[in-house]
Amino acid sequence: MTEEIIISGFGGQGVLSMGKILAYSALMEGKEVSWMPAYGPEQRGGTANVTVIVSDERISSPIVSTYDTAIILNQPSLEKFEGSIKPGGTLIYDDYGISVPPTRKDINIYQISAMDAAAEMGNTKGFNMIILGGLLKVRPIVTLENVIKGLHKTLPERHHHLIPANEEALRKGMDIICIAQEAK
Amino acid sequence: MKGNEAIAHAAIRCGCDGYFGYPITPQSEILETLAAEKPWETTGMVVLQAESEVASINMIYGGGGAGKRVMTSSSSPGVALMQEGIAYMAGAEVPGLIVNVQRGGPGLGTIQPSQGDYFQATRGGGNGDYYVLVLAPSSVQEMADFVDLAFELSFKYRIPAMILSDGVVGQVMEKVVLPPFKPRRTEEEILRECPWASTGRKGNRPINVITSLELKPEAMEKHNLHLQEKYKTIRANEVRYEEIQTEDAEYLIVAFGSAARIAQKAISDLRSKGIRVGLLRPITLWPFPTERIQQLSEQVKGILSFEINAGQMVEDVRLAVEGRCPVAHYGKMGGIVPTPDELIQALAKDFQINALNS
Structure with a gap:
């Protein structure tokens, strides 16, 4: 199994942290992982993306041309990465940031209203965990249990009391993700 | 991490x-x-x-x-x-x-x-x-x-x-x-392993001077010859490289650092299409694995030096190959990292691999 994932959105949405938690969770399962950020003078509102690769085998390039799964959190990211998803691959997007929806017919498209759900839960910072939950529902790359372990690893100890809220957000994402289109 | x-x-x-x-x-x-x-x-x-x-x-x-x-x-x-x-x-x-x-x-x-x-x-x-x-x-x-x-x-x-x-x-x-x-x-260990070091002289040992200056041409020539002798020893003993699927390779990619990772992905894609490509990854850039590239150049139809620059290591590759096979370079500049697909296209173009151009 090798899953090549791009997560892309605005800086401040938790794109890089989501990738990091996913990578650590996969590490907990004994998988090979790589996490390659598009780094730069990043700031809230700028663009941010990260390539996460999870595999049973040694990973060659941390930089790839096409992706099995794309998580798209704003319009510029959709325009940039929709064309790079492998045929039969997966696109997950939050409709909150998307004004022109995806047009590919040969990929599975899922929609998740994470921004709205986060606001309803009164936990806007849980946005990225809702998305991650959604991802794990449709692409069970790692178990929820190992994500919780990953959170313990990535979060500094003073934030460990927030882990139950994150777990709630992950479960919420698993509940609310829905299919918008099956690949033809 | x-x-x-x-x-x-x-x-x-x-x-x-x-x-x-x-x-x-x-x-x-x-x-x-x-x-x-x-x-x-x-x-x-x-x-x-x-x-x-x-x-x-x-x-x-x-x-x-x-x-x-x-x-x-x-x-x-x-x-x-x-x-x-x-x-x-x-x-x-x-x-x-x-x-x-x-x-x-x-x-x-x-x-x-x-x-x-x-x-x-x-x-x-x-x-x-x-x-x-x-x-x-x-x-x-x-x-x-x-x-x-x-x-x-x-x-x-x-x-x-x-x-x-x-x-x-x-x-x-x-x-x-x-x-x-x-x-x-x-x-004590430093004194033993580095008798040349300026560690604060105690007793009768000669004064250790750390300097690169020597004004007497004869002495400076001698020092330079000593350095060259040392470089020769390092060239003979410390060349390090990794080879991936070179045994049956028809084409060779030479790449180091992150470029070598991208090349590995390209090579596994190429091999799945039946194109036999191998990788030589210099681990020491100096001393450079000149001899091994020389040997491989007898075996392959072409060598591509893949670097994230305008073509620098390719000079060392050419010096090693000495015209025995065609040598090309592919790379990008400006902070753009080429993808495995772009490398495959470059290889197909440089060596006219028709199977890849379809």
Whole structure:
């Protein structure tokens, strides 16, 4: 199994942290992982993306041309990465940031209203965990249990009391993700 | 863990006595991690943010001159500033480690990844006839492993060693097994292993002078001949490289550092299409694996030097091949990292591999 994932959105949405938690969770399962950020003078509102690769085998390039799964959190990211998803691959997007929806017919498209759900839960910072939950529902790359372990690893100890809220957000994402289109 | 963080942890674990550096993207996590780990409270390793790169390299010159395992790290324009100090260290035969996490140039350039400092690292950059020993890690694991290796080689030959990394290997996060703890050397051990070091003279031993200056031409010629002799020994003993699927290769890609990772992905894609391509990855850029490339050039139809620059290592590849087979270069500049697909297209075009052009 090798899953090549791009997560892309605005800086401040938790794109890089989501990738990091996913990578650590996969590490907990004994998988090979790589996490390659598009780094730069990043700031809230700028663009941010990260390539996460999870595999049973040694990973060659941390930089790839096409992706099995794309998580798209704003319009510029959709325009940039929709064309790079492998045929039969997966696109997950939050409709909150998307004004022109995806047009590919040969990929599975899922929609998740994470921004709205986060606001309803009164936990806007849980946005990225809702998305991650959604991802794990449709692409069970790692178990929820190992994500919780990953959170313990990535979060500094003073934030460990927030882990139950994150777990709630992950479960919420698993509940609310829905299919918008099956690949033809 | 990020490649940069691995460097910092490996330094603490391999008995490094001091780090002197100045922050610059994309390697600032090295100083940042060292500051967070506070090794001065545990191993006694000094960590100092110097006022500039020029100051950092001269602190290395001083520390190395006293036989201490000291290092600095920077990125391309910062390493450009250090060249004078590096030449002085080479001349005075002072060991030390310089880590360059490369970004695009020339000048301030960009903060995005590049391999544009191949010439700077392997051809000098400072003045005079000298080399530094250059190791090129292509994974976070090698970032960790090469710190101790670089120090070992640097002290063995009394030559500055460089880890030539880049923004990709510095920033990427991968699985890593950190090396076991090794204590810092005691003063007695330093005296024994570095009888040349200026450690504060006690008793009757001759005065040790650390200098690269010698005004008598005959003496200076002798010193230079000694350095050249040493470089010859290093060339004979310390060439390191990795080969992947070269046994039956019809075409060869030569690539180092992050480019070698991208090449591996391209090669597995190419092999699935029935094109037999192999990879030679120089681990030491100086000394360069000239002989092995020479041998492989007898076997393959063409060699592509794949670098994230305008074509620098390709000169060493051509010197090794001496016209025995066609040699091409593919790379990108400006902080753009080529994808495996782009490399495949370049290979197809350069060597007219029709199976790939359909």
